[in-house]
Amino acid sequence: MIYLLDKFDRKENLKIESAHRSVRADACCFILTSSLKGQGTMLRWVLLALLIGLCASAGEQKAKKKVKSQSLSRGWGGGINWAQNYEDGLAKMAKSQKPLMVIHHKDNCPHSKDLKKAFVADKTIQKMAKEDFIMLNVVEETSDKNLAPDGYYVPRILFVDPTLTVRTDITGKYSNHLYTYTASDIQGLADNMKKAKVPLHSEL
Numbered sequence: 657m658i659y660l661l662d663k664f665d666r667k668e669n670l671k672i673e674s675a676h677r678s679v680r681a682d683a684c685c686f687i688l689t690s691s692l693k694g695q696g697t698m699l700r701w702v703l704l705a706l707l708i709g710l711c712a713s714a715g716e717q718k719a720k721k722k723v724k725s726q727s728l729s730r731g732w733g734g735g736i737n738w739a740q741n742y743e744d745g746l747a748k749m750a751k752s753q754k755p756l757m758v759i760h761h762k763d764n765c766p767h768s769k770d771l772k773k774a775f776v777a778d779k780t781i782q783k784m785a786k787e788d789f790i791m792l793n794v795v796e797e798t799s800d801k802n803l804a805p806d807g808y809y810v811p812r813i814l815f816v817d818p819t820l821t822v823r824t825d826i827t828g829k830y831s832n833h834l835y836t837y838t839a840s841d842i843q844g845l846a847d848n849m850k851k852a853k854v855p856l857h858s859e860l
Contacts, residue, residue, distance in 0.1 A: 778842050828841060
């Protein structure tokens with residue numbers, strides 16, 4: 657009887673040990689599965705964070721570009737691709753073979769402000785500025801004295817041909833300041849832009 661009980665106990669112990677091993681194996685599988693699921697969730701969050709970061713970076717670059725374009729325009733037309741400076745304007749002119757239009761003005765000059773408003777409001781001028789010219793507006797004088805053939809004053813607008821010739825022949829209507837324009841002269845400026853569009857080597 658004792659022998660049978662011992663045998664029975666051993667069998668029961670074996671069953672219990674087997675059950676324990678099964679439980680431990682199930683627990684290990686659960687932990688491993690949970691760990692893998694956790695890693696998968698973490699990976700998804702990391703990828704999402706990277707995607708958000710890339711989108712934010714692209715948005716910041718676009719915003720910076722827009723701000724830069726607006727700062728270069730100084731209010732003369734936000735849709736125009738403005739040159740950064742005179743040297744940049746000459747380089748773009750050489751590459752595109754479009755004439756360069758240089759607007760000299762001052763932020764605190766009432767005549768410059770009035771001309772700027774008329775310039776922006778005129779659709780014909782804005783269209784030509786966007787499509788037919790390399791545009792530059794400056795509040796400080798350039799180093800090229802050829803852009804001040806009759807003195808330094810504002811507002812003053814001159815054109816430079818792709819042959820690097822300053823078009824001193826294209827003037828406004830004032831004899832004391834040949835290259836100045838007022839808000840009321842906007843049609844005359846449009847006519848002069850049409851003249852400047854024609855390259856010198858193409859004129860008859």
